[in-house]
Amino acid sequence: MKPVSKNERLLVHVEDLTHDGAGVAKVEGYPLFIHGALPGEDVHIHVLKTLKSYGFAKLLQVENASPFRVEAPCPVFDTCGGCQIQHLSYEGQMTFKRKLVRDAITRIGKLPDVPVHAVKGMEDPWRYRNKSQIPFGMENGRVVAGFYQSRSHRIADTDICLIQTPEADTLMAGIKQKLMEIGIEPYEEETHRGQLRHVVVRKARATGEIMVVLITKKRKFPQAARVVELIRELVPETVSVVQNVNPEKTNVIFGDETITVWGKDVIEDKIGGVRFEISARSFYQINPEQTEVLYGQALEYANLTGNETVIDAYCGIGTISLFLAKRAKFVMGVEIVAPAIEDAKRNAELNGLSNTLFEAGPAEQVIPRWYKEGRQADVLVVDPPRKGCDEQLLRTILKQRPQRVVYVSCNPATLARDLRILEDGGYRTQEVQPVDMFPQSTHCEAVAWLQLEK
Template sequence: MKKTKQKFKGNNKKNNSKKASGKRGSSKKEIVEAKCIDIDAEGKGIVNYNGQEIRISNLIKDETAKIEIIKKGRHITGNLLKVLKPSPKRVKARCPHYDKCGGCQLQHMSYKDQFQHKQLMVEKLMKPFAKVNSIITMDNPYDYRNKAHATYSYKNGKIVSGFYEEKSHKVIPVDRCLIQSTKADDIHKTIRKLMKSFKMNPYDEDTGRGLIRHVLVKVGFATKEIMVILVTPSTMFASKNNFIKALRKEHPEIKTIIMNINNKRTSMVLGDREKVLYGKGTIQDTLCGYTFNISSKSFYQVNPKQTEKLYGKAIEMANFKGNEVVMDAYSGIGTIGIILSKNVKSVIGVELNKDAVRDSIKNAKQNQVNNARFYQGDAGEFMLKMKESGEKLDVVIMDPPRSGSDEKFLSSLVKISPKKVVYISCNPITQARDMKFLAKHGYKAEEIQPVDMFPQTAHVECVVLMSRVDK
């Protein structure tokens, strides 16, 4: 690492005194040249600074760059100033907001190099368990997200919508997000126009005044049905009927509009209360030949095209014979449980979210699936009760959140001892951690399949088959 410049914050003599340098909050900056030695799981380049690894956005392995090192106490961070020796993998990001937004992490790499990086990352994590299949990629790695969220604000006296700048609450105006539905972008554009004509103000975090905090748009890719969720600080909404009429006139494919009330000073987007302003409060989409109801808070995979490939692979891995009893843990609105139901004797779905359970029961009924039952509760506790009553499970399908599962759930799984575990995860790091626990308790990884569900980002989905090793 080559040092090129060093200075303290500010230029006056006071900043260079011992008294000033010891002040709480003072920072020391240094400009250095450094070589990127690797890329981490968040898509950031890693450079070595005095024996410490520093993460730098938009940097590729083997690149040399000019970097600003910022030291605040023991905390050290860095910013990319200029790439001096670019990698052949580097491309110009298509999004003009890429350097500030933070929603995508790998647009500065060609798509081929993106998925090759993800392949190597999964192989490194899964090396102790089994060989990793080649990653399943996308034909078109753009316009895939069926859920689009935007924050509304003022900028230079103009109503804007977009995303928070990385590590801040400053809104970056975005007219077109390249990874989400183009229809969602059009709706956000219309809402901004209508807000101006209806004299509606975006919410101000500092004063607590204004009406529109966030807007979420959910799109049924197969059905073309659209849900709009308006997040507001209160139930007061003047001229709401005329606003809804004007919005639907521009976009008749909008099937439902919901007002979600969030009056808390929080980074959480959705509040606990909501009111349906138009329609049934749900939309439908079709996945793997089955139709699903989607509500405002229900979890539904954001990339339907890749989800069909993911679920197809998971079912193929399980190699069902038709007589299995299967638990769909973390079952959400019942998607994978309902889709695999035709291949097995029965499905038991368990989910904590009561709204999702309600949706899953409706989804099973409307798809005429009679061998699937869905329950609200903790899946680990449910398995223990099954064990106590002498019931058995042949296969457990689990798709936990990014934080992975916990030892309580995994211990319950081991006690009921299904023959197979199909583990779907959007975070291979926590997945590998949980696989290590299962491997210590009698399970062996048979097949590992990464799927690129989130092109342009550092995230990757992975499905793993683990089988019980009989003693």
């Protein structure tokens, strides 16, 4: 029998935070998840839902506030799903994220003795996003734009987002104000009516160049010239306006067709002395300042002398590969997304790095073939998606046995799982360095260094 009932009101003590930022309190061992509550606090709650093993509750009042509690500066923090922990001081966020990584390494990876260092954070943890994906819609007869509310596709209407660039704010508010006047109807997901679905704003930190991507339901876009005029008036630094067509009834943002409406096809950025051309759909790290920290850490763990051959699995547009190529004898990058490989080749040429080879395909198939061709790696770098490394790729690593593996992760749970597999296969995890790529959110990246046991 559950020790709490729906609609019950209780005073509870918060013990922990979940990976998505909810406070955790236990009543006779039964966990309750409370949005907005922080560890160490005594809080009054209203029980909303009880399941077999856990329940959810609403925070009514904080009795004893955590020393890390702060007033969230964002006007839509309570409804927007973009940030989960603005109410936690940045010092508190660093403590939480280190614990998140350490707990995963200990509990899932069964590696309690592996050092997990203090998180490398930002001096100014605001306005860091170089890419904003802004949905547009209609509500009560007026245009709304902002970000989706937590666990929904309802837009939290706002003119300001404190983690995106000021230019993105200006474009979000300005386009919203003028949209109907120009004669463009915002898209409605439920009815599949309207034209403008999203506006994506990309800014290159090093050059200041801005690209604006208009995602429309139809290719026909007679108001394009007026929209370009408005965008350039709002943000003169804009050098590229692109239309992406997505006619599908889906919540996926991008469609398959991309057309340059005005200006350049790409914008150029630079990280750590490496130049990158970024197109409308290029994968490129969101936080350029911390990307330099993250890739610098990967480079440190790779410990290159200039004589090594390196394989970069999940190489994307070659961001880590090109960092490595400046220090390695030869770098081979593999990525399943073919257009990203074309970007990687172009970026290698842009930087004059001829000691690289990029190939499209599944890493778990391409890498064994490289080994058969005599292309053996001293160091292997992986930077997989949130689901972690493909099981077959892990088997490939254990079969080919490079001396050193550098694992760049955006999910502590799958990192810990994969470390356990590599440990069981003869590798030893030397240390893990968390890096805060997404301040104000619960996401945390980490870099792990593994060495083949002799």
